[in-house]
Amino acid sequence: MGLNFRAGETKTDGCEEPAEFSAYPEFDRVRQEVQPLGQLRDSFIVAVDSSGLIVIDQHVAHERVLFETYLRQKLAGKLDIQRLLMPIIVQLPPRQLVILDSIIPELARNGFEVEPFGPKTIAIKTAPAMLKASAVEKLLVELLDGLERETQVINIEALKKKIAATVSCHAAIKINTPLEETKMRWLITELMKTDVPTVCPHGRPIILRYDLREIQKAFKRA
Amino acid sequence: MGLNFRAGETKTDGCEEPAEFSAYPEFDRVRQEVQPLGQLRDSFIVAVDSSGLIVIDQHVAHERVLFETYLRQKLAGKLDIQRLLMPIIVQLPPRQLVILDSIIPELARNGFEVEPFGPKTIAIKTAPAMLKASAVEKLLVELLDGLERETQVINIEALKKKIAATVSCHAAIKINTPLEETKMRWLITELMKTDVPTVCPHGRPIILRYDLREIQKAFKRA
Numbered sequence: 001m002g003l004n005f006r007a008g009e010t011k012t013d014g015c016e017e018p019a020e021f022s023a024y025p026e027f028d029r030v031r032q033e034v035q036p037l038g039q040l041r042d043s044f045i046v047a048v049d050s051s052g053l054i055v056i057d058q059h060v061a062h063e064r065v066l067f068e069t070y071l072r073q074k075l076a077g078k079l080d081i082q083r084l085l086m087p088i089i090v091q092l093p094p095r096q097l098v099i100l101d102s103i104i105p106e107l108a109r110n111g112f113e114v115e116p117f118g119p120k121t122i123a124i125k126t127a128p129a130m131l132k133a134s135a136v137e138k139l140l141v142e143l144l145d146g147l148e149r150e151t152q153v154i155n156i157e158a159l160k161k162k163i164a165a166t167v168s169c170h171a172a173i174k175i176n177t178p179l180e181e182t183k184m185r186w187l188i189t190e191l192m193k194t195d196v197p198t199v200c201p202h203g204r205p206i207i208l209r210y211d212l213r214e215i216q217k218a219f220k221r222a
Numbered sequence: 223m224g225l226n227f228r229a230g231e232t233k234t235d236g237c238e239e240p241a242e243f244s245a246y247p248e249f250d251r252v253r254q255e256v257q258p259l260g261q262l263r264d265s266f267i268v269a270v271d272s273s274g275l276i277v278i279d280q281h282v283a284h285e286r287v288l289f290e291t292y293l294r295q296k297l298a299g300k301l302d303i304q305r306l307l308m309p310i311i312v313q314l315p316p317r318q319l320v321i322l323d324s325i326i327p328e329l330a331r332n333g334f335e336v337e338p339f340g341p342k343t344i345a346i347k348t349a350p351a352m353l354k355a356s357a358v359e360k361l362l363v364e365l366l367d368g369l370e371r372e373t374q375v376i377n378i379e380a381l382k383k384k385i386a387a388t389v390s391c392h393a394a395i396k397i398n399t400p401l402e403e404t405k406m407r408w409l410i411t412e413l414m415k416t417d418v419p420t421v422c423p424h425g426r427p428i429i430l431r432y433d434l435r436e437i438q439k440a441f442k443r444a
Contacts, residue, residue, distance in 0.1 A: 037260035040270045044437060048262045055275065055432075057441045175443075204442045210277075210432065215266060219279045220426045221397075 031192045036184035043175035045184050052212040058179065058187065060200035062172035063165075065190045066130060067201040070164050074110070080129035081111040087123040088137050096144040097122075103147070103159065110163050112140070130171040139170040165201035253414045258406035265397035267406050274434040280401065280409065282422035284394035285387075287412045288352055289423040292386050296332070302351035303333040309345040312359050318366040319344075325369070325381065332385050334362070352393040361392040387423035 033049040040046055045056040073079045092100065100107075100114065100122065107114055110128065117123035127136045143166050147154065154162075173179070173187070191197045191206065198207050216222045255271040262268055267278040295301045314322065322329075322336065322344065329336055332350065339345035349358045365388050369376065376384075395401070395409070413419045413428070420429050438444045 037268050038257075038270070040275055040437070041272075041434065044441075046259050046268060046270070046275060048260070048268070050263075053262055053268060053275075053277065055437060057443075060441070205440065208437065208440050212263065215262070215277060215430065218427065218430050219266075219282070221279075 031197065034188050034192065036181065036188055039179060039184070041176070042178045045179070045188070047184075047188060050212075051209075052215065053210040055208040055210075056188065056191070057175075057200075057204070057206055058173050058177070058184075059175050060172075060202075060204050060206045061187055061191045061197075063168045063200050063202075064194050064197065064206055065187070066168035066171050067164055068194045070128070070130070070168055074164070079111050081126050082129045082131075082133075083126050084124065084133055084136070087117075087125045088133070089117055089121055089123055090137050090140060091121045092141075092144065094120075096148060099144055099147050106156070106159055106163065110160075110167070114140075128167050128171075131167060132171075135170040139166055142166060142170075161201070168201060253419065256410050256414065258403060258410055261401060261406070263398070264400045267401070267410065269406075269410060272434075273431075274437065275432040277430040277432075278410065278413070279397075279422075279426070279428055280395050280399070280406075281397050282394075282424075282426050282428045283409055283413045283419075285390045285422050285424075286416050286419065286428055287409070288390035288393050289386055290416045292350070292352070292390055296386070301333050303348050304351045304353075304355075305348050306346065306355055306358070309339075309347045310355070310359050311339055311343055311345055312362060313343045314363075314366065316342075318370060321366055321369050328378070328381055328385065332382075332389065336362075350389050350393070353389060354393075357392040361388055364388060364392075383423070390423060 031049075034047050034054060035049070036045050036047045038046055039058075040055065043058060045058055045061070047054040047056060070079070097120070104114055111126055112124060112128075113126040115123050115125065124136055124140065127133070131139065143163065146162065146166075147159075179187070198205065200206050213222060253271075256269050256276060257271070258267050258269045260268055261280075262277065265280060267280055267283070269276045269278060292301070319342070326336055333348055334346060334350075335348040337345050337347065346358055346362065349355070353361065365385065368384065368388075369381075401409070420427065422428050435444060
């Protein structure tokens with residue numbers, strides 16, 4: 001039981017970054033032109049650029065933005081951290097307490113100051129500033145659940161990315177959330193500035209495209 | 223040379239009405255819910271309904287609306303007709319003059335009062351009110367060109383539909399035309415009232431759909 005960290009070892013866990021990836025050949029040319037039109041089901045931003053129609057998953061788009069911001073802040077040693085008004089007390093099963101114990105130093109480097117608080121509980125005193133306090137407990141439980149399910153040795157790089165991805169996921173705009181046009185515009189602008197605007201930290205697609213030529217062909221206009 | 227009309231004969235010329243046609247199973251349920259978001263390339267209206275994303279070809283959508291309005295007015299004997307401020311004088315090649323002569327009565331029933339004006343020219347004195355005066359000459363030339371290319375005998379029903387479709391086409395909103403939201407909303411409302419909102423009088427599709435479930439599946443949310 002427990003986790004071993006082998007620095008430098010690569011593991012395929014869906015958190016890895018793909019190599020620089022273009023959603024379509026003209027993507028790098030048109031990514032600055034994307035204009036939001038509105039939302040589908042309060043979950044997907046519908047937008048256009050000069051080469052067609054675009055659908056953006058608002059949750060994973062924001063996740064990608066936060067993930068890169070987070071890693072950049074952490075690398076620069078400038079992670080925004082909040083001290084919680086009241087420490088959050090969480091009861092954990094024994095196996096997860098052992099896992100937690102082994103990741104306390106990495107959690108600390110990610111802005112989570114976690115201390116034992118009685119035999120079965122822990123106290124969380126600080127967390128990354130991008131998280132709402134109400135999301136902190138759920139995040140930690142999800143992280144530990146995930147690590148408990150790991151059957152293979154997880155390396156330190158994978159752990160770092162898993163923490164960053166979990167924090168970004170819990171801080172990101174949810175689906176089923178109406179967005180004002182300014183918010184959509186902001187999100188698209190920030191997404192297009194990221195290194196990998198097309199794939200989320202968990203490997204899910206962020207952008208779907210319907211090519212103008214295909215649309216014209218379907219309308220018998222090609 | 224010339225045209226024969228055989229009443230009742232059916233001809234496949236792309237102008238026939240398909241049988242009642244639903245773009246997708248839920249179409250009849252959701253057709254009242256369609257909400258425009260904006261345009262793609264000033265040519266296609268991007269909209270949503272509860273079952274997905276919709277793209278509407280603004281030209282053929284308007285064509286369908288006008289086509290049904292036109293046939294309804296004509297059937298009721300209440301076709302809106304305009305008297306042109308100045309008759310439009312058109313020079314025609316001899317073959318087309320012969321064709322024109324054979325369709326003058328049907329043109330008259332469609333609001334086009336056409337008279338000979340010298341040996342090679344004709345004068346158009348009235349036209350359906352939905353047409354801009356500037357579109358009238360082009361329309362007549364296109365109609366005669368089309369009839370001249372016909373290799374088969376054309377029946378009177380096909381001719382009626384061809385005239386109605388040509389008038390609707392020339393009166394309809396063009397592609398590459400920016401539309402205000404109220405205009406988009408009006409067009410969608412009128413389109414959804416038509417008998418066949420999914421196929422234009424020439425048989426081209428009016429609506430493309432991207433199903434919500436397919437979008438969710440593509441985002442790995444299904």
